[in-house]
Amino acid sequence: MTHLTPVEGNSRMIRMDADEIQELEAYANTISAAVEEELDTLLPNVDGNEEDRLFEAMRYSVFAGGKRVRPLLIMATNEIMGGNKKRAMRVAAAMECLHTYSLIHDDLPCMDDDDLRRGKPTCHIQFDEATAVLAGDALLTMTFEILSDVDTHPDPNVRMRLVALFAEAAGARGMVGGQMMDMLAEQHGKKDFDQGALARLQRKKTGALFSASCEAALILNGGTRDEFHRFTSYAKNLGLAFQMVDDVLDEVGDEAKLGKRTKKDAGRGKATFARLLGVDGASRQAEFLVQQAVDYLRPFHNKARVLDLLARFVVCRTH
């Protein structure tokens, strides 16, 4: 489980050399290309009828060039388990539809009101608000359409467990619940919000889908209880560290490199880890979480290399 006591001392206990970064990037690029090919098949590029605009908006946001972290978690975990690539790739595509829906709705004027994401206009800026709401709704719905299809896995019990997993992770007790806490936190200002509350919020908002990504790969391959424990612990720590570094980059990062506005959260008086722990404190805390995450996967030795690289990259990245 995650501990949030700040770590004293050396501010860079985790390092990556250029070769390691290159190795991770090569893997990530392969996964990105493959999941985008899958999404391209699943999201038809139709022309000439009234629904065009809806599919156009769905495709616009899905292909806006995300980091595809969740697909990477699914595919890397699936590889450790020796699983079928084609099936895992469909699950990865479904996860990316789910993640994209959450970004589209989060960016809406009534939510985070962001006009830029990954260096491109957000969905409601490129299209309009109504189209953005509907494109998000359609992508959320499509997630379950993909998972329930026999092509995802021949065993209906496995598909059923995937649907249940995604719904629970995304719903009122998971991601949407986290987003609601986030909205309330903003309204209250940071005065009512301590580190524990912020961690709970982020475990739902980011952690739920990170964890569900690993769990999905385990469900596809009949993972053991111990494997579920190790991978979900890895994923939750990773998600929290990822959010902490995001907060740090929002404070000190380069807008051009990040492809989005910085200092937005802080500017609105929103509680962030960087504000609560300081930039150094949040960075060190993220390192500690990543160290723990990496430890959970030790029993898998070199098979878990990609997930080890990914975890370390989370705290070494500059954008």
Next chain:
Amino acid sequence: MTHLTPVEGNSRMIRMDADEIQELEAYANTISAAVEEELDTLLPNVDGNEEDRLFEAMRYSVFAGGKRVRPLLIMATNEIMGGNKKRAMRVAAAMECLHTYSLIHDDLPCMDDDDLRRGKPTCHIQFDEATAVLAGDALLTMTFEILSDVDTHPDPNVRMRLVALFAEAAGARGMVGGQMMDMLAEQHGKKDFDQGALARLQRKKTGALFSASCEAALILNGGTRDEFHRFTSYAKNLGLAFQMVDDVLDEVGDEAKLGKRTKKDAGRGKATFARLLGVDGASRQAEFLVQQAVDYLRPFHNKARVLDLLARFVVCRTH
């Protein structure tokens, strides 16, 4: 299939007497009470933590007193098939979550911008826009959580088919696609919109969930190909007639009785059946569709009585 050629002559070929209306109302009230009890169990009334507001908003909209037409379709079809009531009731609750989500998002300022529904403030008026977006998202997600749970049906193949059915009916090629067409129709004005286009729009927007309601009950009970044909034809005709009468009531209905603003669609120059066919034309067309709907269920004789009453009520209702 539906034909839209206006019917000449007598404007009231379908009638209902007071006893028949009372019989339908008694059945509808029983279903409403039962589905609300089911929803009350599924949507916990939690207190004292940050997610409260989200569940509060979900409950507010779910219990805002709808007609529960889709649950009635599910339960009545299930009864004709001699099915298990408890299972069908869970599917009915899931359908009502799906329907409620669509109403919450449809009412948003960037969509239909409605401040009143069923005589009560809409979700974004009672709470706020962000909460309404998230409550809708959570209800959509919860639909699939309910369906994937083993309590809905012990056979995972059946649950899987229900998830696939709901996702397809609700998604970009179904309800959300219809809503998108509706938005575009409003932007274009009615000049590009003929009766055929409007019928296509409504088959997606209303018809998809009406049809899926009957189909869900058939999936639960292993319906035959012929049964699927008859019930989906019934439901699609019913949905279209329902929308035509809604358009008529929007023109000539009583705001207090309807519990919502009237003449809104027309006021925005939106294409409606009442505008395209005239109030009399749309009423007669609705009667014709209902007559067809009733005919599809003739082989079930008196077992289909409730669905027969419901279809006739659609054209006889005044609110």
